[in-house]
Structure formats: C-alpha cells, structure tokens
Amino acid sequence: MDHAATKPATRGGPPAPSGPVVSQEARQPLWRRLLYSDLFVLLLTLIVVLALLPFANGLLSPGNLLNVASNFWPLLLIVIGQTFVLIAGGIDLSQTAILAFTSVFGAMLMTTAANPALYAKSPFWGILFNENGGVLGSGAGVAVAWGVMMALGALIGLLNGFAVSRVGMPPFMVTLTTTLFITAFTVWSTKSENVLNLPPAYTALATSWIAAPIAVVVAVIAHVVLSRSVYGHWLYATGINARTAEVSGIPVRRVILMAYVLSGVFTALGAALYTARLGAGRPTLGANLLMDVIGAAVIGGVSLMGGRGRITGAALGVLFFVVLTNGLNLMGLEFYTIMWVKGLVILSAVGIDTVRSRLEARS
Amino acid sequence: MNKIWRVLTTGFCLTLVTACGSVGGNATPSSNATSAGGSASAGGGLNINVEAGSLAGKTICFNFQALETEFWAAGKTAISEALTRAGAKVLEFNSNEDANRQLEQIQDCVTQKADGIIFIPQDGASANTVISAANTANVPVVAFNRPPADESGKAIVVVADNRGVAKQTVEYMVTVAQKQMAATGKKLQPLIMVGDLADVNAVDRRSGYFDAMAGHDDLFQKSIEVETKWDATTAQQNLQSAMQANPKVDFVFTSSDFMYPQIQSVLSPLGKWKVSGEDGHVILGGLDGDNRACGLMKTKYVDSTGVQDLLFEAEKSISELTAAIKAGETAPSKKVLDPGFALTLANMDTKQNDMWGCVIEPPK
Numbered sequence: 001m002d003h004a005a006t007k008p009a010t011r012g013g014p015p016a017p018s019g020p021v022v023s024q025e026a027r028q029p030l031w032r033r034l035l036y037s038d039l040f041v042l043l044l045t046l047i048v049v050l051a052l053l054p055f056a057n058g059l060l061s062p063g064n065l066l067n068v069a070s071n072f073w074p075l076l077l078i079v080i081g082q083t084f085v086l087i088a089g090g091i092d093l094s095q096t097a098i099l100a101f102t103s104v105f106g107a108m109l110m111t112t113a114a115n116p117a118l119y120a121k122s123p124f125w126g127i128l129f130n131e132n133g134g135v136l137g138s139g140a141g142v143a144v145a146w147g148v149m150m151a152l153g154a155l156i157g158l159l160n161g162f163a164v165s166r167v168g169m170p171p172f173m174v175t176l177t178t179t180l181f182i183t184a185f186t187v188w189s190t191k192s193e194n195v196l197n198l199p200p201a202y203t204a205l206a207t208s209w210i211a212a213p214i215a216v217v218v219a220v221i222a223h224v225v226l227s228r229s230v231y232g233h234w235l236y237a238t239g240i241n242a243r244t245a246e247v248s249g250i251p252v253r254r255v256i257l258m259a260y261v262l263s264g265v266f267t268a269l270g271a272a273l274y275t276a277r278l279g280a281g282r283p284t285l286g287a288n289l290l291m292d293v294i295g296a297a298v299i300g301g302v303s304l305m306g307g308r309g310r311i312t313g314a315a316l317g318v319l320f321f322v323v324l325t326n327g328l329n330l331m332g333l334e335f336y337t338i339m340w341v342k343g344l345v346i347l348s349a350v351g352i353d354t355v356r357s358r359l360e361a362r363s
Numbered sequence: 364m365n366k367i368w369r370v371l372t373t374g375f376c377l378t379l380v381t382a383c384g385s386v387g388g389n390a391t392p393s394s395n396a397t398s399a400g401g402s403a404s405a406g407g408g409l410n411i412n413v414e415a416g417s418l419a420g421k422t423i424c425f426n427f428q429a430l431e432t433e434f435w436a437a438g439k440t441a442i443s444e445a446l447t448r449a450g451a452k453v454l455e456f457n458s459n460e461d462a463n464r465q466l467e468q469i470q471d472c473v474t475q476k477a478d479g480i481i482f483i484p485q486d487g488a489s490a491n492t493v494i495s496a497a498n499t500a501n502v503p504v505v506a507f508n509r510p511p512a513d514e515s516g517k518a519i520v521v522v523a524d525n526r527g528v529a530k531q532t533v534e535y536m537v538t539v540a541q542k543q544m545a546a547t548g549k550k551l552q553p554l555i556m557v558g559d560l561a562d563v564n565a566v567d568r569r570s571g572y573f574d575a576m577a578g579h580d581d582l583f584q585k586s587i588e589v590e591t592k593w594d595a596t597t598a599q600q601n602l603q604s605a606m607q608a609n610p611k612v613d614f615v616f617t618s619s620d621f622m623y624p625q626i627q628s629v630l631s632p633l634g635k636w637k638v639s640g641e642d643g644h645v646i647l648g649g650l651d652g653d654n655r656a657c658g659l660m661k662t663k664y665v666d667s668t669g670v671q672d673l674l675f676e677a678e679k680s681i682s683e684l685t686a687a688i689k690a691g692e693t694a695p696s697k698k699v700l701d702p703g704f705a706l707t708l709a710n711m712d713t714k715q716n717d718m719w720g721c722v723i724e725p726p727k
C-alpha cells in the first residue's frame with residue numbers, strides 16, 4: 001500500500017464538511033449515491049436471499065437464522081480488525097496466524113485436563129498446563145485467559161505495526177512473514193495437537209445469545225472510535241494520504257501502529273469465539289479464513305486503497321458473505337463451486353472498489 | 364457511465380447464475396471424488412450390501428474431508444452409491460479439512476431436516492463438536508473410521524481396530540527381521556512413520572507398532588519415529604532427513620499406505636528400493652490396504668499390509684444408521700469395531716481378495 005499516494009478526500013470516512021460538498025452529494029445521481037452507500041451491500045444481501053430462496057431449503061427458518069448468526073459474530077470481530085488496517089492503507093495477512101496462536105494459548109491456559117501422552121513434548125508442558133489442566137482452568141480464570149489472548153493478539157499486532165510504521169516495510173511482506181513465524185511457533189507450542197477439555201463456562205460463549213452482545217458492544221465501540229474520535233479522523237487522513245497527514249501534524253506512525261494492534265486484539269476476540277464454538281484450541285484455526293475476511297471487508301465498502309470504510313459497512317459485508325455461503329451450502333453445491341462463486345464475488349467487490357476510487361478521483 | 368453499469372450488472376448476474384446453475388443439490392452420488400490416484404470414481408468391487416429402498420424418503424447428510432487418499436475416495440464412493448441404492452436423498456458436503464466449515468455444514472444439514480448424518484471427522488476434537496451438534500438437533504449420527512476424542516456425545520462410531528491390525532502387521536515383519544538377523548548377525552534399524560497424533564487412529568497404529576516390537580531389543584536398535592502429520596510433503600521431507608541421518612534403516616512401518624510413493628522416492632535413490640529376498644531389501648509394512656499397497660505386495664516390495672475392511676465399515680455405517688432411523692432413535696450410541704487383518708507375503712495367495720485394495724479397479 002502506498003501511503004504517499006495522493007488521493008482526494010473520500011466518502012465512507014468522517015462526516016463530510018458542509019457547504020458546497022453537501023450540495024454536490026445531493027446532486028449526484030441515485031446509482032452513484034447507492035454505490036457509495038452501505039445500503040448497497042444490504043440491497044445485495046436482500047437480492048441474494050430472494051434469489052436463493054426458491055432453491056435453498058430452510059434459508060429463512062429460525063434454526064438457520066441462528067446458524068447464520070453464530071457464523072456471523074466471530075467473523076465480524078476479525079473483519080473489524082482488518083477494517084482498521086485497511087483504512088490506514090495497509091493490510092493484515094497475519095490474522096489467520098493470530099487466530100490459531102491465540103486459540104491455542106488461550107486453550108492451554110484454560111484447559112481442565114491434558115493427556116501427557118499428547119502434550120508432554122510441548123515446551124509449555126508443566127509451565128502453562130499439565131495433566132490437571134491449565135494455570136487458569138477455573139471460572140474466573142476464563143476471563144483472565146481472554147485478557148491474555150487479547151494481549152497476545154495485541155503483541156503480534158505491535159510487531160506488525162512497528163515493522164510497517166517505524167521500519168517502513170511493506171505491510172504485505174511484514175504480515176506474510178509474521179504468519180510464517182507465528183504459525184510455526186503455534187505448531188511447535190503444542191506439537192500440532194488440539195488442546196481439548198475447555199471449561200463449560202467458556203464453551204457456552206459459542207451460543208448466540210452470549211456471543212451476540214459481545215460482538216455488538218465491540219462493534220459499537222469500534223464504530224464510535226472510527227467515526228467520532230480524533231484517532232478515527234487521523235486514521236482516515238493517514239489512509240488517504242500519509243505524507244499530507246504527517247505534514248498536517250498527525251502522528252502517522254503511531255496511528256498505523258495502533259491500527260495493527262487493534263487488528264490483533266479484534267482477531268484474538270474472534271479466536272475466542274471460534275475456539276469456544278469448536279471446543280478446542282486448534283493450531284489450524286482459521287487456516288482458510290483470510291479471503292473470507294478480506295472479501296467481506298471489501299464487499300462492505302472498505303477500500304483496499306485506504307482512506308475509506310465504515311464499521312457498519314464492514315458488518316453488512318460480513319452479513320452478505322455469511323448469508324451467501326450459507327445459502328450456497330443449503331443449495332447443496334459442491335464445495336469448489338462455492339469457492340468459485342465466492343471468488344467471483346470478491347473479485348466483483350474489488351472491481352467495484354476500483355470503480356469507486358476512479359469515480360472519486362475524477363470528481 | 365452506461366458502460367460501467369453494464370459491466371457491474373453483468374458481473375453480478377454472472378455470479379448469481381453460476382450459483383443458480385447448479386441447482387438441485389446432490390441427490391445422486393457425486394462423481395467428483397479426488398484421490399491420490401486421480402480417478403474420478405473408483406469402479407468395480409465397491410458395491411456394499413444395502414437393502415434397496417430401506418432409506419426411501421429419507422434425507423441423509425454425508426460429510427467428508429478432502430479425499431486425498433485412495434481409502435477415503437473409495438469409502439466416499441462406496442457410501443454415496445449405497446445410500447442412493449437405498450433410496451435416500453443424499454446431501455454431500457466436502458469440508459476440505461476445515462473443522463469450522465464441517466461444523467457449519469452439519470448445521471446446514473440439520474436445517475435441511477436431515478434424517479441422519481454420516482461424517483468423516485477431521486480429528487477427534489472436531490468429531491465431538493459435530494456429534495454434540497447432531498445430538499442437540501436430535502439427528503442420529505455416524506462417525507466413520509475416526510473416533511471422537513472422548514465419549515461425551517452419543518454416536519454410532521465405526522472404526523477399525525487399528526492397534527490390533529498394526530500389531531499383526533508388524534509381528535509378521537518381525538518374523539522376517541528374525542530371519543534376516545539370523546543370516547547377517549546384525550541388529551536391524553527400524554523406523555516408523557507416525558500419523559497425526561491428534562487422530563486417534565494414528566495413536567493406535569503407533570501403539571500397535573510398539574506392541575509388536577516390545578521384547579525384541581535383541582533384534583532391533585531403538586526405533587526412529589518420523590512425524591508425517593498425515594501429509595505427503597511432510598512425510599517425504601522428514602523421511603529424507605531421517606534417512607540422511609540414519610542410512611542404515613532397514614525396517615520401515617508406515618502408518619498409512621498413502622505414503623508409499625514418498626517412501627519409494629526416498630529409498631530408491633539410496634538403492635534401498637528392493638524386492639523381498641533381494642540383497643538390501645528394506646522390510647516394509649503399512650496399514651490401510653489400498654490398491655497401491657496391493658500392487659506393491661504383488662511385486663514383493665512390501666512384506667505386510669494391515670487391512671481395514673473398508674466395505675465392512677461402510678456397510679455397517681449405513682445399516683446401523685438405517686436401523687436407528689427406523690427405530691426412531693435420535694441419539695444412538697454404539698461402537699462397531701472392524702477387526703481387520705494383516706495381509707502378508709505368507710498368506711497372500713489365500714487372502715488377497717479379502718483386501719479391498721486388491722478388489723477395486725486401480726486408478727487410471
């Protein structure tokens with residue numbers, strides 16, 4: 001991502017200034033306003049539902065809606081993290097590694113029992129966990145373990161952010177190599193074993209009525225930070241043009257660093273929900289999730305060029321993705337057909353993002 | 364502007380058409396099985412006994428992993444075809460080794476009001492998660508060939524006696540080793556290629572190997588364990604490293620037959636890919652009983668193969684599920700053990716047709 005690229009101010013960011021710009025918006029044709037609006041994604045979602053309804057048995061049944069919700073919440077948290085980084089003009093490819101890493105370490109801390117035959121060769125055996133469980137394997141310990149997971153996610157984000165903002169390395173390469181390191185470390189930590197026997201109090205998080213308020217609260221906080229806080233304004237400005245932002249007095253390096261830290265934290269929160277859902281800390285958690293995350297963010301209007309995106313849009317992008325995947329599953333399509341469709345959808349979303357950027361550049 | 368609209372509209376319609384173009388689901392057996400052998404469908408010899416129409420009007424969800432070995436490909440084909448012959452509407456899902464995707468697909472099966480579920484677990488932990496989801500939805504479920512990590516859920520578990528079969532296989536290899544030592548006076552250097560120890564099958568096969576090796580310290584050096592994670596690339600790399608460090612290895616047990624190509628590619632350049640009886644032959648054994656293993660036994664590169672009775676397991680999976688559905692059981696709990704057997708160069712003439720890999724058509 002070229003932080004120095006010159007780009008005009010974009011929509012999807014902080015509230016637009018008043019005066020002539022507001023008048024210009026009002027004069028824009030409906031299709032253009034729709035293209036920039038979060039409603040576009042909502043409309044797409046409704047079209048998909050209507051299109052698939054005759055073919056996807058049970059799409060709107062209460063049970064299926066609950067399934068969609070349980071698929072939605074953890075993915076939303078991860079996409080929120082990616083949104084911060086994308087708005088800053090970067091990208092975080094290490095989210096899948098952070099997912100697995102925090103899943104495994106959280107599970108090691110929380111497990112209520114561990115089989116020595118499987119884990120005795122783990123370097124953390126006898127330190128973080130043993131045959132009687134993890135050091136935090138009790139009621140209150142679950143909350144602490146969550147905090148540790150978030151801290152670990154923040155730490156990896158800090159490393160990514162430091163390399164990108166201070167050293168000036170390309171985000172793509174930094175986060176890709178972080179993925180290699182963290183994945184290897186995760187596999188080494190448990191010798192590739194899943195960590196089982198998680199406390200019931202923790203796995204209960206997988207139910208929608210607990211996961212939902214957690215995800216909603218987090219999303220609201222993220223939305224407020226992006227749209228109302230000084231940091232949010234700085235983030236957009238950095239993503240639009242980092243050089244200009246720096247000249248204006250914005251601490252660009254700190255802004256970018258914080259974006260990656262937040263990405264790590266939100267990813268760890270997503271890992272907590274996925275881990276509860278699967279009932280185990282898995283060193284392979286999220287291995288195939290990266291394209292879903294980036295695809296959902298882009299579909300939701302978060303620009304790969306930086307400087308544009310909203311939490312509301314990202315959430316709608318996640319909804320679209322989850323509904324689409326669910327609908328295609330219910331149609332009984334082969335998994336590779338589903339992958340083709342998802343690939344086409346993501347490609348289309350990127351195309352729309354490019355079109356949006358060009359239209360803005362012209363205007 | 365008009366051009367942009369045309370492009371966007373066309374792209375979106377193309378996307379939807381691609382999805383809607385495959386309407387109808389998989390009510391008939393899929394022919395897209397992928398395997399190491401590359402065959403689109405494993406042909407003759409995979410018909411298992413199933414009562415025609417026994418599942419008429421029922422919807423059965425069949426969830427499997429990526430079919431990277433002959434065993435899984437053949438198992439998938441056998442089960443799919445048998446379910447269709449039984450008159451069931453089959454919903455097939457490939458979770459591509461993703462535990463989270465498998466859970467989502469099982470939930471989607473429940474949404475589509477499946478009457479029963481047969482699934483191949485990714486591992487023991489994910490098996491428990493799926494079984495729990497099926498139990499909550501009151502849908503009878505069968506775990507095929509891979510057991511759950513624990514018995515907290517209620518399911519019909521059809522699994523081979525991996526430990527016993529591995530022990531039988533290695534016991535024959537030990538008898539060959541005894542003859543070799545008698546001739547040379549030298550201890551042998553054994554090596555075991557271990558599967559993914561998150562998979563109970565891998566754990567049991569390793570245990571069976573060591574059961575057979577116990578008490579033969581006079582015959583063998585300490586066993587070298589090569590980790591494979593059930594992955595061909597990992598297996599080859601680690602075996603290469605092990606052979607580099609221990610060139611005198613002359614006794615190899617592989618926890619799964621699918622790794623024979625990797626073993627051959629490592630042993631061949633070292634001049635160790637020899638048939639039984641030839642000077643320098645590495646005593647070789649494996650487990651599964653696939654078509655490749657059959658071929659290698661016929662050409663005497665492999666001394667002994669532990670056979671999972673694939674057809675027995677597939678037949679039992681369907682018959683037990685059918686019985687549970689007919690009895691109205693929503694959470695049947697049962698373990699069906701496939702005793703298996705060891706096919707060796709000594710009993711090859713009489714028992715080779717009991718091995719499924721010798722019965723199916725070889726991959727094209």
